[in-house]
Amino acid sequence: MFITRETKDGRRVGVKEIAEGIDSPVYFIAKILQELSKRGIVQSLKGPTGGFFMDGNSLNHTVADVVMAIDGDKLFHGCILGLSECSEKQPCPLHAEFKKIRKELRELLTQTKLGELQDKFDVATFYLSRR
Structure with missing residues (x-):
């Protein structure tokens, strides 16, 4: 910026x-x-x-392009707690809540040029x- x-x-x-x-x-x-x-x-x-x-x-x-270039896609796919085994089948305690936030964040960053x-x-x- x-x-x-x-x-x-x-x-x-x-x-x-x-x-x-x-x-x-x-x-x-x-x-x-x-x-x-x-x-x-x-x-x-x-x-x-x-x-x-x-x-x-x-x-x-987009802002998402910048994020991806610097940090990769872990913001869009990774576990909020940093757990390697977090998934739909083995969710961390914050998985469901963060999934919603992550979706909104991804939309914001990919839509903002x-x-x-x-x-x-x-x-x-x-x-x-x-x-």
Whole structure:
């Protein structure tokens, strides 16, 4: 979201600026950006005027695409308690309740495009830092 907001007007941002902007370690952000760039979710350009940015194709990706790129599909399929044997036949104590929540969450994340979130930056102020 930081990249989406900061590059809306064609600007590019570097790893250090992103890390500072969202209060995360540089090496952690660099690793995530590498994966997002590889999947075409963010774009990157090397050189003195380079950096990371979002283009039209990037903005068509969904929030679910970002989640999948970073964490895989465990949010959409895994057990809320982290149990490996949790299933319909062997449910954990929270299985039924989380199944409903997970379905709604998946729908929200797969239906929300990054470009839609960028549009929301035009009409409101959002807090993106962990500070």
